Amino acid sequence: MSSQTKTGKVYLIGAGPGDPGLVTVRARELIETADVLVYDYLANPKLLDWARPEAERIYVGKRSGLHSIPQDEIEEILVERANKGQQVVRLKGGDPFVFGRGGEEIAELEADKIPYEIVPGVTAALAAAAYAGIPLSHRSYSSSITFLTGHENPEKQSISIDFKQHGKTNGTLCLYMGLGQLPRILSELKAGGMAGEMPVGAIQWATLNHQRSVYGSVDSIVSDIEAAGISTPAMIIIGDVVSKRSKTEWFEGRPLMGKKIVVTRARDQAGQLTALLESKGAEVIELPFIEVQPDINPQLITEILAGIAIYEWIIFTSVNGVKAFFDIFYKAFDDIRCLGPMRIAAVGAATAREIGSHHLKVDLIPEKANGDALVDTFIQDEGIESIQMLVVTGNQNRESLVQRLETEGGAIVDTLPLYKTSKTDLSEHPAAERFRKEGADAVLFTSSSTVKSFVDQAAALTLEPDAKKPAFGSIGPVTTNSLKEHGLCVGFESKHASLDYFVNATTKHLNS
């Protein structure tokens, strides 16, 4: 017997239908604190972004064309990790107890006396109905809802469901895993008395921005599904309520639905642009041209922190610099007053916002967000001769800033480099691979530097012959010029250089 000190536990968690916004608060808490996460094909991998970086992630779903890891091996992983004292999160698409083999997993945990907790999730039938606008029950048309499985796996033909029996229903049928056996199931429903005109809907990838749906009748739906190219995973909803669905298409009708848009993750605001595009329905491919890594010289940090109070100014040149600086500062000091009475300068608004998140006021921001403008403002407005300054920065574009502060301003400058940015190798990156294969409707450029990076990485971004050719969008005249200088054709330009206007221009261009 091992001498166990910590008790492990397994959390069987419903990962919902796909949209990460649809998991419970409890699910999120447990994902954030897990030691191990075991997830499968239908659990959105984006949920793993909430986990601690050091948490182990184990994929147990199907791998392109191959079968999933057998159920007993999955159960073995859960038991083994819990016995080691770990907090194990088992993420299952939808709800763990709706066609999710949750029952088998807890039986195994009980047999091994492993403590567990079950967190329900939004099951696919409810999600597909809501996102397609189909009321599953309706006072005039349906007062029962039945969840059925059709099994897509042809090896498992021994379904015990009597579909004929369900042909008599006046309620709504929700068919999980139904595509493979659909013709047989529908003919049994008809044999049981269901009308051929009964409305049917098939909704694929419900709640995700690549959701697609098709509607028809018991008689037409098989060919409708084929014509629309709908495949698994899809939810099939059968019943009069299908014809009562909302006409506004609140989800699939959003203006960028079905559009694939590339954004570059070179700038701090990329997350904001992605969120704006996604909220209008776009599928966003983020290309990370640049990677930011910590680059720390412990001796220099110790020296600078020991004398931090001598500086009259501290200058931050990027959001990354602010983040890295305060990470280190809070490890060394537990009182913000240890910063001393210094004044603070930021190169631009995003950097100033990050500083503001520490409840610190920024004393100087140049009108234009660049290093030269910063020096000009210092020299014109402040006078920095013989003043001690600290520049917190990365490995790029710092020489000229520091040199100008010293030679033109006469300041005494110390530099604290905390991170380095380097070019991402896109030839191996999954996002770039997807772009090469599928192409996109648009590529959005938010600055000249994103244009340069794109051209720089041209070899890794060359489209395959069948890929969709994107339109190039520019945030404003400066970026447009850069595109032209590099011989790239500009599809559209935003009226104002703001993300909102840029997203509107993109929407307009892609819907014209």
Ligand code: SAH
């Ligand atoms: N436990 C899951 C169901 C697993 S069975 C749940 O509660 O939802 C897998 C089947 O669920 C798929 O074949 C499909 O019929 C359905 N399904 C799961 N996610 C779906 C989605 N996002 N859109 C449509 N159907 C989905």
